[in-house]
Amino acid sequence: MTAQPASAAQPAPVLGIAGWSGAGKTTLLAAVIPRLTAAGLRVALVKHAHHRFDVDHPGKDSHRLREAGAREVLITSARRHVRIVERAEPRDPVLEEELARVDRQRNDLVLVEGFRHAPIPKLEVWRAARGEPPLYPGDAHILAVVTDSPEQVDTRLPVLALDQPESVAAFIRRWLEEVRQPRAPQNE
Template sequence: MRLIGLAGWSGAGKTTLLAALIPWLTARGLAISTIKHAHHEFDVDRPGKDSHTHRLAGASQVLVASSRRWALMTELRGAPEPPLLALLAHLDPVDLVIVEGFRRDPHPKIEVHRAANGKPWLHPEDPAIRAVAADTPPPGCLPHAALDDIPAIGALALEHAAPWPG
């Protein structure tokens, strides 16, 4: 498996880019998985469902399965957040894993930047950023593509993705 990240400030367009990039890559025959980091509490379960009741009752893990999908929810219950490499170990093998977030981790990344956010560029301070997808030309000499140029960003992702050490 190979790994590439999308890093940028909130509101830069990472999720929108990812939603366009995944079909472009899968249309080329690649199997894609994603890992998304959330900086806040989130819930994939719904109150009133049996799985939610199991979690609230104290289960450490709850696996829900049907004929169409399965999901494993793990409650950390005060344990430290697992590192990216530990999370990657839970994925089935695919051609490419795209990581949204985990900005401080050392995996190769494409910076997603939107000038209207008024936020600083990440790449001058992060040597793991290998390329930029932005609505304005970036400073420096990193390869870059326009935010709406999905084929160019896809090519950058494939070029700069690295094998993950798992």
């Protein structure tokens, strides 16, 4: 199955992968993304980091120049580029602002890891053994629950196995096809 590319009229849909820290969101995405790209999808990712991180390292020219006071650094090569922008004031990222940085015309799907309270369609990754309550009872944006404890999930939502990334990828492809279907005009 090959999805239709995003267009100016229809930017890439956004789908969140939400859950508590340690639930396995990144591990799941690392297994699902190759399956989505193998199906011909161009996937972008926005990841919320709750900790300080740096993609630039001491000793590198770009790091030295940023430490010297450059507020924005663009590192570019023939294969990729990365833009490092220092925030004027440290604050939690706002999903809408971060999504504006992603080229949604160039991608077929934007996956969002984290931002668990954002009002976007999402899959919840939940592990009973972590001891955190599930999000799905209080979040109408959750489309399905991905878990290693299906017997402990009490919902009418689809329940997907955490150790079966192919079924999660298939669910995402079906969802993407549904949201990409042209809508018939409403008669008044």
